[in-house]
Amino acid sequence: LNDDMEAVSGATYYAAQIIDGCESVGRTAVTVEITSTDMPAGDQTQEITVDNAEEATIADLGVDATGTVTWYTTAEDAEEGENPLSSDTVLVSGTTYYATQTIDGCESLGYAVTATVTLGNGDLSAASFSYHPNPVKDVLTLSYDRNISSIEVYNIVGQQVMVKMIGQNETTVDMSQLSAGTYLVKVMGDSASKTIKVVKQ
Numbered sequence: 001l002n003d004d005m006e007a008v009s010g011a012t013y014y015a016a017q018i019i020d021g022c023e024s025v026g027r028t029a030v031t032v033e034i035t036s037t038d039m040p041a042g043d044q045t046q047e048i049t050v051d052n053a054e055e056a057t058i059a060d061l062g063v064d065a066t067g068t069v070t071w072y073t074t075a076e077d078a079e080e081g082e083n084p085l086s087s088d089t090v091l092v093s094g095t096t097y098y099a100t101q102t103i104d105g106c107e108s109l110g111y112a113v114t115a116t117v118t119l120g121n122g123d124l125s126a127a128s129f130s131y132h133p134n135p136v137k138d139v140l141t142l143s144y145d146r147n148i149s150s151i152e153v154y155n156i157v158g159q160q161v162m163v164k165m166i167g168q169n170e171t172t173v174d175m176s177q178l179s180a181g182t183y184l185v186k187v188m189g190d191s192a193s194k195t196i197k198v199v200k201q
Contacts (some may be wrong), residue, residue, distance in 0.1 A: 008032035037108040039064040040099045047116045048091060056117045057154040058097070059087040061110060074098065078110025095116035121181035129187070135199040136175055142187060143184050150184040153178075 001013070014027035038187040040063035050057040058071050071085040072078040078098040085097070098110030142148065147169055153162035161183070164173060173185070178200050186195045 005199075007032045007034065008169070029046045035104075035106050037067065037101060037103045037106045039108045039111040039124075040069060040101045042113065044112060045114050045116065047118055049118045056091040056093075056115070057087065058085050058089045058090065058091065060099065061113055061115060062137070063099045063101075063113065065099070065101040067101035067108075070102065070107070071102040072098045072100070072110055075110050075112070081107055085156070091115045091117055129194060131185075131187075131196060131198075137172065139201050140173040140175055140185070140198060141167070141170075142173065142185075144146050144187070144189060145169060146189055148187060148189055150188050152188075154184045156182050 007013075009032060012029050012031045014029055016027050017106070018024070031123070031182045042063035046061055048060045048171055050056045061071070063069060068079075070081075071089070072083060072125050075083065075098050077083045078100050080147075083098075091097075093116055096114045098112055099154055100108045100110050102108070129143070131140060131142040132139075142151070148166045148171055150159060150164075151164045151171065153173065154160050155177070161178060162173070162175075164171070176197075182198055183198050183200055184195055186193060186200050
């Protein structure tokens with residue numbers, strides 16, 4: 001048989017040895033059992049939202065697996081089990097990574113997952129953002145040292161009750177028509193946001 005002939009699980013093969021051109025008469029029977037491990041499963045495209053791009057790491061990617069998961073940068077590395085990535089490897093947005101799982105010492109082929117890293121909005125600086133009065137009867141005044149792009153108001157159960165486009169660094173919100181209670185006001189700037197809790201009297 002050729003060395004590159006594909007073995008069949010459950011088949012029995014017979015081995016002989018040759019020394020100085022003389023082949024053994026006896027043959028050693030070898031029965032082959034091929035064990036394979038299924039690849040992990042999960043979303044093939046995963047979006048990671050962080051405030052700093054360097055905060056997105058391999059540990060943020062998730063797959064469904066019952067064995068030990070290992071990540072690689074190429075399908076070839078995954079197949080050979082070479083150059084595994086550490087859990088703190090920083091993700092590169094748009095890059096495809098390959099996850100294997102190992103069960104009873106048998107490692108699967110790599111499952112491709114493409115990572116998209118999105119920068120989220122940070123909080124508005126507390127020193128530069130202010131609002132008053134709270135509690136409020138009618139008009140809530142908000143100011144920031146940068147542009148306020150929009151304001152959204154939600155009731156305590158998460159229903160949006162008001163939205164207002166701003167485009168300046170100081171604004172007012174007329175809450176006079178809202179029922180008494182607690183509201184969440186989401187203030188969005190050009191590159192940051194902040195949610196405040198306001199009591200309407």
